[in-house]
Amino acid sequence: MVEFRNVSKVYNNGTEALHNINLKVDKGEFVFIVGSSGAGKSTFLKLIMCEERPNSGQVIVDGVDVSRIRKGKIPYIRRRMGIVFQDFRLIDHMTVYDNVAFAMHVVGASSKTIKKRVPYILSLVGLQHKAKHHPNELSGGERQRVGLARALVNNPTMIVADEPTGNIDPALSFEIVDLLSEINRRGTTVLMVTHEHSLVKHFHKRIIQIHSGEIVADTAAMQEDVPEEQEPAVEEEYGEYEEGYSEVEVNEEYESEEADASYEEDEENFDEEEEDEEGSVDG
Numbered sequence: 001m002v003e004f005r006n007v008s009k010v011y012n013n014g015t016e017a018l019h020n021i022n023l024k025v026d027k028g029e030f031v032f033i034v035g036s037s038g039a040g041k042s043t044f045l046k047l048i049m050c051e052e053r054p055n056s057g058q059v060i061v062d063g064v065d066v067s068r069i070r071k072g073k074i075p076y077i078r079r080r081m082g083i084v085f086q087d088f089r090l091i092d093h094m095t096v097y098d099n100v101a102f103a104m105h106v107v108g109a110s111s112k113t114i115k116k117r118v119p120y121i122l123s124l125v126g127l128q129h130k131a132k133h134h135p136n137e138l139s140g141g142e143r144q145r146v147g148l149a150r151a152l153v154n155n156p157t158m159i160v161a162d163e164p165t166g167n168i169d170p171a172l173s174f175e176i177v178d179l180l181s182e183i184n185r186r187g188t189t190v191l192m193v194t195h196e197h198s199l200v201k202h203f204h205k206r207i208i209q210i211h212s213g214e215i216v217a218d219t220a221a222m223q224e225d226v227p228e229e230q231e232p233a234v235e236e237e238y239g240e241y242e243e244g245y246s247e248v249e250v251n252e253e254y255e256s257e258e259a260d261a262s263y264e265e266d267e268e269n270f271d272e273e274e275e276d277e278e279g280s281v282d283g
């Protein structure tokens with residue numbers, strides 16, 4: 001599903017954000033990406049989302065080498081991903097229903113499909129009763145559930161979330177990850193960056209730790225030896241970096257407007273095969 005082969009990323013100002021990253025995430029996995037502020041976590045996700053390109057190495061997403069992909073094809077790669085933002089990115093003047101429906105509309109779904117799908121997805125995230133509300137009438141946890149609904153509505157093969165619980169009450173963070181877990185159980189791959197140790201400890205998932213642009217721990221490497229239900233063996237090691245965690249996160253810039261607009265361009269150039277519907281959340 002996702003593979004990094006000797007990937008390095010150096011930004012124009014000379015900052016090496018990632019250094020020789022190698023890893024594989026299989027279809028259906030749930031992965032927490034952890035590490036201190038500035039470690040390279042967001043850069044890692046941006047390479048997967050084609051927001052940045054590596055300087056060297058290959059990034060393979062769904063069998064496509066996205067490090068070399070033509071710009072016009074990027075929207076079609078992104079359509080297979082549900083992206084969840086730390087700051088929700090909801091459209092304030094639209095209702096909850098319309099926020100989710102809009103995500104389907106921009107990819108050309110029919111109104112019949114939209115009418116059927118949106119209520120289903122809203123009920124999946126437990127917000128059917130808030131469909132007519134506006135984002136400013138919702139709690140942070142509820143807003144992020146709308147963000148999740150929007151990410152899910154086009155039936156992505158993968159959810160990519162950069163600190164999705166960073167702006168919500170810690171107690172509600174568990175709810176969001178519970179939902180992501182449920183979505184994952186239904187077959188969608190989940191990649192989630194987080195700072196919150198309590199989450200990582202509570203949900204026993206694969207943990208990839210990035211430190212100064214390098215992977216310093218990956219529980220997948222020891223999975224065969226770890227019986228289910230047992231604490232991941234890496235946790236102690238992970239604890240060593242605890243002090244390095246900053247409370248204040250650098251505010252990343254996402255090019256969301258641009259990304260949204262680009263959904264509409266270049267349709268005729270899309271010669272990828274049709275998305276397969278396997279791993280659907282319709283189950």
Ligand SMILES: Nc1ncnc2c1ncn2[C@@H]1O[C@H](COP(=O)(O)OP(=O)(O)O)[C@@H](O)[C@H]1O
Nearest residue numbers: 011013015017036037038039040041042043044
């Ligand atoms: N657009 C950019 N231009 C220059 N440097 C950047 C850019 N984005 C991130 N960086 C730098 O790359 C490093 C990794 O950043 P980032 O991937 O955002 O880390 P994290 O998400 O783990 O906090 C940091 O040193 C950061 O300052």
Ligand SMILES: [Mg+2]
Nearest residue numbers: 041042043252
């Ligand atoms: Mg970040």
